Amino acid sequence: MTRTAVAWLPDWEAEDAAAFEPVLDALDLVTPHIEVLEPGCVAMPLRRRIGDEADFCERLIDTVAGLVDHDCLTGVADGLFAALLAARTGRIVPPGGDAAFLAPFDIAGLQTTGLVDTETCETLRHLGIGTLGAFCDLPGAAVAERFGARARQAQALASGELTRPLAIRQAEPELTVRVDADDPYETVEQAAFAARPLAERLLETLGGRNLTCTRVTVTAHTVRGLARERTWQLDPAAPSTELARRVRWQLEGWLTGGGTDAIAAIELTPGGLLGLLEAGRGLWDFKDAATVRAEAALRHAGGLLGPDNVRIAVETDGRDLPERCDLDTWGGEAAARRTGPWPGTLPDPPPAVTGTGEDAEVLAVDGTPVSVAARGTMSHTPALVSLGGERIPVIAWAGPWPVTERWWNDDAARRYARLQVELADGRAALLYLEDRRWKVAGWYD
């Protein structure tokens, strides 16, 4: 005879079924047969060979606490209903003791069955039926007549007469499709020829489950045992030819880019699974044809040059020019956005050309090198800037603006002074004085 155990996470708050997934993975280590009643509450059948029930519950609680750091209460009883109520207090009901265990419970516990609403419970209470035991003692026919079939069903559950079998969770289906080459693919054409039916097979597999995906990971296993893989964003509404083309671009990039020998197997793994119904909502999204075309072109360019070379700029935290701006891989993970106002940042406009890093010298009229004192004043009025041996007169300037950053940390501490100059040849530059050396931080262009 099978008994039922219920594990209940009293602190679970998230409504999201996906967030509960890690807990289920942890429970899988203890028992593979699980029914999710709701996020935060699961039931599992206990078979004879599972051994001592108390031991099993201990193991289950330890596993959940250890792997996902959540407190967990367990209840064991013959039926699911009794086990659910037992889990509230973490008890194990002896075999055959369900009815006795349930009898003293308040009538409100009947709602746990999901068959009876609050109003019926209140009515019962007003009729003087305050506990489950009293409710069970009522004649079944009378309950059915007065409250309907669902209340009768609840009565049967409360008296431990009726149990329902558990609906066991299906394991995540294996959706990866793979093709092994009879003869390793040496050329792009051969590989692309194999990739097309593979793409069709992937979408067919997904379609059979009413799913579609927003990411595809292409993995190529080479003859020498290397594996190269790359994840692509995919428009969920795209047809299989689109996916095949994407795979072709990727294989083209690998095979023509060098560093990849003949391909022995190609694997496609879907990611970001989405119901077809939800994906259909994308139809009313704001993506117009031009955007879709542009994104396809960017993906293609990423395929040729490597996705890391297609970048989007974002403003990030920092004061200095390179810190303030980060280049994200387009379609990849987004970097952290700017969070604070960062006082001391140079106001717009910033220099248009940076990173050239030329050495410079700032000189006074008589050729004396100019430095910046600790109090933020120049030692002389800057009159000339020497760049690569050429001395250019300064016609206008501003600054210096000193920066002392992270002085509390020896490794990250930084001191520099910034100076804006306009040169006689029409150019304007931002100069930094750091470690007693002037450098061009950027050109205004």
Next chain:
Amino acid sequence: MVNGVPAELAAELGLRLAGELKPAVRVPLKASRHILPVTPDISALLPYGGLATVTTLMASRVGATSLLWRLLAGPTQAGVWCAVVGLPHRYPLAARAAGVDLERLALIEADGPRIADAAGALVGGVAVLVVPSEAFGMQQTRRLTARARKGGTSLVWWETRPVPGADARLEVARARWKGLRENAGRRYGAGRLDACELDVAARWRTGGDHRARIWPYGGQTPDNVIDLRGGRP
């Protein structure tokens, strides 16, 4: 030919036939042409008031980068994708200061022959493609232009080497930086660089020169205020 009284009358009154007038009428713009919106200050510089298929931008002039970002401000704000291929060391926040929506600006890092590869992949897809002309041979230039015309991509040549056949050629005639002062004899320089004024000259393929003053980063002083600081031009 027209003879007799009507001809004499026409000659006397200076009338001409419609057929004779035809060559003098300017060809109206074709509806099929792909014109992208630009900011109002630049629109006077471009034929059809927007970004047409082939535009060149003289790269060697000071202020050319600011002009490029200002040129891309309109299209990116309109929500179309712009791609800049193979222009290293450009600081993207300057683009934002000039009005570019960075979410629509793809920066593609490439050098040498890969620039042409990337451009080939992007043309026809993105709305605006900016490429340095030195990376393309004559044959490649023609092919890319043809594909851009066919695919509806506006091509902006970052002209490090002359490119023939542009609808508009833009060139910064002069860049003035605003906000810095002479600060003669001082140990601390007042002011800061807060704006720039570009004198831009445009030459259209259909003929005609156009000039405009552009303030890519804003901060233009109103016409009725005279700048008394320094007196520098």
